[in-house]
């Protein structure tokens with residue numbers, strides 16, 4: 001009897017030790033933005049640790065990573081880029097020096113990029129629009145790319161990842177149909193936004209995005225009337241503003257136009273809710 005108890009205790013101890021090890025051994029993937037973290041979590045569940053470079057409210061176009069973030073990349077097995085964000089190239093270069101085994105995956109591979117909404121630091125107007133994630137169609141492509149990458153990183157659990165992806169894909173398909181039917185009557189209509197972060201959303205649903213800022217900055221006084229007139233002529237009833245591109249001018253113009261101001265946060269982990277809020281605001285105004 002005592003012997004049996006000792007055996008049981010030994011087995012229990014072994015289970016505890018092996019569980020402890022498996023927690024320690026969980027591998028880390030670094031992503032750039034929270035919507036990516038949300039999508040990746042849907043696919044990998046708890047099988048990987050996910051570290052994210054940008055926190056809520058960080059501006060992806062003017063971002064300097066912290067030491068903690070750089071250390072996380074050095075401890076990661078892979079970095080999942082979102083693509084077309086300037087800081088990613090710099091980070092990948094630095095991280096490779098200390099972590100030469102780091103695998104890099106471009107998760108926006110295959111997404112048809114929109115050009116002509118963003119200015120380069122040199123003032124050129126042909127930059128790729130980096131806000132790829134404000135689109136359900138793009139999210140499906142991004143998630144597909146993520147699935148392929150995690151299967152490569154952990155082939156033993158490929159079936160599980162594929163099942164998770166398929167479930168998430170149905171979720172995304174129904175989100176897309178919901179938004180489509182909500183906006184069916186709004187084809188061709190315009191909405192205002194301070195910074196052009198909803199270009200892909202507009203393309204998906206046949207809407208027109210009118211951005212108020214001027215060449216990525218505040219509007220100079222001599223252009224103000226022109227921008228306000230353009231906004232008025234667009235017939236839009238809603239103006240989206242975003243914390244990371246905050247501007248006092250947006251509020252003043254919104255008041256002058258008498259449009260509804262709606263705060264959005266497409267950089268949030270609650271990515272689905274954000275897209276639904278955007279669709280609701282357009283459908284109801």
Ligand SMILES: [Zn+2]
Pocket residue numbers: 061118130131195196197
């Ligand atoms: Zn932008």
